[in-house]
Amino acid sequence: MALSQFATAPLSKMIRHLAGRSSLTVVVGAGVSAEAGLPTWNRLVSDLLDRAGRERLALSDDGARATWIAKILGGESPLGAAAMAEALAGDDLANWIPEALYGADAARFAPGPIARQLPVLRAAYGPALRLMTTNYDDLVEQALTDALPGVAPCVYTGPAGLAALPETDADHQRVVHLHGYLARDGHAEGTVVLTERDYQHVATDDWQRSVVGSALIDGSCLFIGSSLTDPNLLRYLHAHAGPGSPQHYAIFTRQDAYPKGTPPEVIDAYENALKARWRSNRLEIVFVDHYAEIALALAEIARAKRGGASYRPLPGRLADWHAQVADELLLPPDFAAAQDFLHFSMNALLHAAVGTLEPLVGQPVDEVLSATLWLVDAAGDTLTNWATTDRVHRDPRTIDPIPIDEHSRWVAVRCFCRGTALGEPRNVYASRWHFVRGLPLVTRDGIPAGAITISSMLAEDETILNAMDPAVEVSFDDTIQELALYILDLASIGTT
Numbered sequence: 001m002a003l004s005q006f007a008t009a010p011l012s013k014m015i016r017h018l019a020g021r022s023s024l025t026v027v028v029g030a031g032v033s034a035e036a037g038l039p040t041w042n043r044l045v046s047d048l049l050d051r052a053g054r055e056r057l058a059l060s061d062d063g064a065r066a067t068w069i070a071k072i073l074g075g076e077s078p079l080g081a082a083a084m085a086e087a088l089a090g091d092d093l094a095n096w097i098p099e100a101l102y103g104a105d106a107a108r109f110a111p112g113p114i115a116r117q118l119p120v121l122r123a124a125y126g127p128a129l130r131l132m133t134t135n136y137d138d139l140v141e142q143a144l145t146d147a148l149p150g151v152a153p154c155v156y157t158g159p160a161g162l163a164a165l166p167e168t169d170a171d172h173q174r175v176v177h178l179h180g181y182l183a184r185d186g187h188a189e190g191t192v193v194l195t196e197r198d199y200q201h202v203a204t205d206d207w208q209r210s211v212v213g214s215a216l217i218d219g220s221c222l223f224i225g226s227s228l229t230d231p232n233l234l235r236y237l238h239a240h241a242g243p244g245s246p247q248h249y250a251i252f253t254r255q256d257a258y259p260k261g262t263p264p265e266v267i268d269a270y271e272n273a274l275k276a277r278w279r280s281n282r283l284e285i286v287f288v289d290h291y292a293e294i295a296l297a298l299a300e301i302a303r304a305k306r307g308g309a310s311y312r313p314l315p316g317r318l319a320d321w322h323a324q325v326a327d328e329l330l331l332p333p334d335f336a337a338a339q340d341f342l343h344f345s346m347n348a349l350l351h352a353a354v355g356t357l358e359p360l361v362g363q364p365v366d367e368v369l370s371a372t373l374w375l376v377d378a379a380g381d382t383l384t385n386w387a388t389t390d391r392v393h394r395d396p397r398t399i400d401p402i403p404i405d406e407h408s409r410w411v412a413v414r415c416f417c418r419g420t421a422l423g424e425p426r427n428v429y430a431s432r433w434h435f436v437r438g439l440p441l442v443t444r445d446g447i448p449a450g451a452i453t454i455s456s457m458l459a460e461d462e463t464i465l466n467a468m469d470p471a472v473e474v475s476f477d478d479t480i481q482e483l484a485l486y487i488l489d490l491a492s493i494g495t496t
Helices: 003-007 011-019 030-034 041-055 062-075 078-102 115-128 139-147 196-204 207-218 231-240 264-279 291-310 314-330 335-361 411-418 470-492
Strands: 024-028 129-133 152-156 172-177 221-224 248-253 283-288 369-376 382-388 422-425 435-442 448-456
Touching (some): 003 011, 003 291, 003 314, 011 283, 024 207, 030 139, 041 062, 078 196, 115 129, 115 139, 115 291, 221 291, 248 291, 264 283, 283 291, 314 335, 335 382, 369 411, 369 470, 382 411, 411 448, 435 470
Parallel strands (some): 024 221, 129 172, 221 248, 248 283
Antiparallel strands (some): 369 382, 422 435, 435 448
């Protein structure tokens, strides 16, 4: 993760420009739902086609059905493929969509790192924040409810019933669902926009154009989690954004966008072409390397908004924090004593986390677990394993930093890039650890500090690390992250 980019244009320019605006409109796209585990739009259509093939066309063979779906997706536009699913589903489509969206357990989905920064922006901008989304789900509302209990989210799906719906004010935040609303509890509002016909209806009775158009004209808009390929968004941008309009921004991520080994010149050429495409619409495309940096960019906008002239860009704060931690915990004059302290602290952390877990699962946790603390370097380029519960470093020259790369084999690095928990089996013959759960660490000052991993000697289908329900996972993860930050706070008290 190249955190140095937060001090240079175009990212630093975007942060300062938006922080200096009196108001801000954030348009939330499918990527913000996908980070929570919900299907992408293409996956949703594929799942609807899969069900249509089974229930309407008697395609019971998995291979034949997959071939049929690939033929449709390869030969039709995305909207055309959705229209085929609609034609086959008929009147059942209204029930099929939420089932394809959430599956059998809708409660397992929770707002991801990007969504959790929306209430931070609301706290910084107050009622001057507008929120719009092309997503059907209620994760934006859940993020607001979780973090801002004094601000009630209000779903808006069109002018019908507008008189009874509060405007955005000190106590309410309107969330405009441009393509309809399907909550996890089964509540639905508005018209779901999925197919060619749906988009044509929107173009005819286009309250969305008025809402988005006014936002594009009145002030700056920030698009997140959007590929800017949605036909409606394209119409609004071409109609209302151009010479003389406010400056708008979209954050794109490189993560998962290019196969491993893609030549840098190919990436640069693509990004330059995309920037050129949107420049005439007063829309600046800002690229970041990893998903976690989108959430971090939102956090920095809010921080700059609150701090005004006193705002310090992230790289400077990271360098100060790292120097303090290094002096006190990582590379002090008595390295062995520091390692003994970290070893003791990490074992206490693991013991406390397991102690939190046992009453929640209703049984003792008797498997062998290990905890490892990974910290970012001062430039934000590498992660280093500084402490673990099952061994102690004695010579700092034996500690190798790991480059931060989305394709890394290390779970710690990849969870750091994604900014969210990640668990996976490790079938490496030379290792006794067979399942690893990684958690990113962000300090209370908003600095991405690194990650902590919990490893088990049991296999994926045996370890408690892969058998927790969502509520238990949250408690377990929160305990680990809070205690890890407490250990780091011992060295960084006074860092600003």
